[in-house]
Amino acid sequence: MVKFMKKFDVIVVGAGPGGYVSAIRLSQLGKKVALVEEKDVGGTCLNRGCIPTKALLHVGEIVKEFRQGERLGIKAENVSVDFERVQHWIGQTVSRLRGGIEFLLKSYGVELIRGHASFNKDGSLTVSPQGEVLEGDGVLIATGSTPSELPFARSDSNRILTSDDIFKISRLPRDLVILGGGVIGVEMATAFASLGTSVTIIEIMDQLLPGYPKDLVSPVESSLRKMGVQIKLSTRVNLCEYTNGGERVRIGNYDGATFEGDYLLLSVGRKPNTQNLNLESANIETTERGFIKVNSKMETSVGGVFAIGDVVGLPFLAHRAMEEGYYVSEIISGLRESIPRLTIPSVIYSDPEIATVGLTEEEAVRSGLEPLVGKFPFVASGRSLTLGRSDGFTKVVVDSKTRRIIGAHIVGRGASELIGEMALAIFSSLTIEHLAGSTHPHPTLSESILEAARSALGRSVHLKN
DSSP: OOOOEEEEEEEEEOOOOHHHHHHHHHTTTTTTEEESSSSOOHHHHHHSHHHHHHHHHHHHHHHHHHHHHGGGTTTSOOOOHHHHHHHHHHHHHHHHHHHHHHHHHHTOOOOOEEEEEEEOOTTEEEEETEEEEEEEEEEEEEEEEEEEBBTTTTOOOSSSEETTGGGGGSSSOOOEEEESSSSHHHHHHHHHHHHHHHHEEEEESSSSSSSSSSHHHHHHHHHHHTTTOEOOOOEEEEEEEHHHHHTTTEEEESSSSSESSEEEOOOOOOOETTTTGGGGTTTTTTTTTOOOOOTTTTTTTSTTTEGGGGOOOOOOHHHHHHHHHHHHHHTTTSOOOOOOOOOOOEEEEEEEEEEEEEEOOHHHHHTTOOEEEEEEGGGGGGHHHHOOOOOEEEEEEEETOOEEEEEEEETTTTHHHHHHHHHHHHHOOOOHHHHHHOOOOOOOOHHHHHHHHHHHHOOOOOSSS
């Protein structure tokens, strides 16, 4: 039963990174905006993903440094972790950021409506449970994605968990089994192993982080093994059950091998949050897997209805959703015709970190280009050695004909902070000569970019060419 109806210029469904950015940008452009959110502002990234994971990784890094500090002359005995206080600190960090976003929404006049939105046949939206009906000249769907499960292993928020659940536990696991060695699985393994948990990763493919170049993955795999992480590759599981009176979880593979832990973390991909939007009623087309089909404007099969972020498919990156939300808002407002060319970096917060942008050497060859590659190992970096880290490298990929930088790949300490420079270089169509001629401060990790560029030209001073 309809209670009342509200009219807006634009209705944004989902207040995750893409949704809240688009709502604010639309408001800046003079639009009357409604932002509908069923759960917490900030979406998965802020509340259950990017932010809490990186906070946990930071705690793990500190603990790891203390425990390994003797090689640097630091003696720290009986280092322990109060996991309940760690979780409390993470919760405070998330709450502070969420409060900041809510303040911005309010200050820009965005009307935040709590509830679940679904489409009606006439293109309006009904918000449950209150029955409020919203009409908009434009609609932007930014509902994100949720963790996938397996037929024989489904999250119960008890001992079988997804990344949505892991930050709800109050006790540090003695042992943790992670099913899936992708980005989330590797980040979680890094965090919990650093805190002292015995971790096992089970991956169906023949390497961790499937799809990533092996030279980037190798230092990460080596680091995980040094931390005591057991890595089971090419392993397909078919059994999941509780043991020890419900206090343990066991999974098994087709060969009869079993793995047990206090918890099982499912890290087997993500699926779009489209199933309860009633898209078919509004004739909004989706793929077989439920992702929304869009054109170069991020517009769906229905004019005036747009979709961004995870809900339209890979890559599942918060900053990608933010950028799409920002530019779609300008399309809706008539400032541009389509999404501009985006140079989107990707980061894995492992130890060492992996960061990539643009093409790999192999992708460049498959595209018909003739790549020129420069590489500089961190073992030759003074700053890396002062940090007690010599693992990893910086690599740049160049189109030898145009001399333009077309890719960059970094594995090592601080890779997540370095990759932004390379994203800017690619976006700005800089040449290898530009990069090789740019002065970087010494001693810094960023010097590895300069050295890799000069290496590509055969001019490296700190590395034999």
